[in-house]
Amino acid sequence: MSLTNIWIQTRADGLVRADQVSGIEAHRTPALAGKPSRWLLDIVLPAVTGSGTATAGEGPAWALGPTHRTMIQTPDDPGDAPTALARLLAQLDPVHAAGVITAAIASPPARASDSPPGDPHRDRDATAVATTSRIRFQFHPFPHPPTASHDTEAHYL
Template identity: 55%
Template structure:
């Protein structure tokens, strides 16, 4: 079984089914006046996104942010990939969330309750 029963919680866009993830990356936002730079942990989805303007239509990859931190989230991409692989092997079903506390980024899994009661 794959990852169709695992959902990833995004920072602001709801849930994304894990089997739609094509990439995982951490990148830094630019510092703006009065606003410091931040690090984002993003997933790239296996679907294109388009937007148009007077000059034409532009297609790019669809990204969703999972977490935002002040410091570099070292190994977060690898840890997310490892967590997804472990959940796939267990044939789990539920929601995986990126949790940031005190500059530490970790992943917590909340299984669906399948009690028939």
């Protein structure tokens, strides 16, 4: 893939160029005292990071691993969100798109009983909608630059 013009919005680390992503994963954080466990949807970058502590008489103990950048955090399992993001990237690649991908928690589907009697979606199966990705990805294309005028002066964006 050559996704050099696609950027992914992370939760706290700004934008990451999509061609730098080597993996997509969802994982649960441990519950801490007074704080519930959360699910994180991360993009994984090939850059290795490390952390460690000094151990008595053995020198420092280092743990190395790939860099994870969180796109979104949610209280519920994000389901097939990693696959949905991979599919979106694969769809954008051949059309040479340019823009930013964002993630948001998808709105829960309305129950049929919440719909007014004349609503054509009243009898639809809400379970099928609920089993799809719980994360909504949106691609925001960059605006096209204004068309060039016929003068010969250089213009800078």
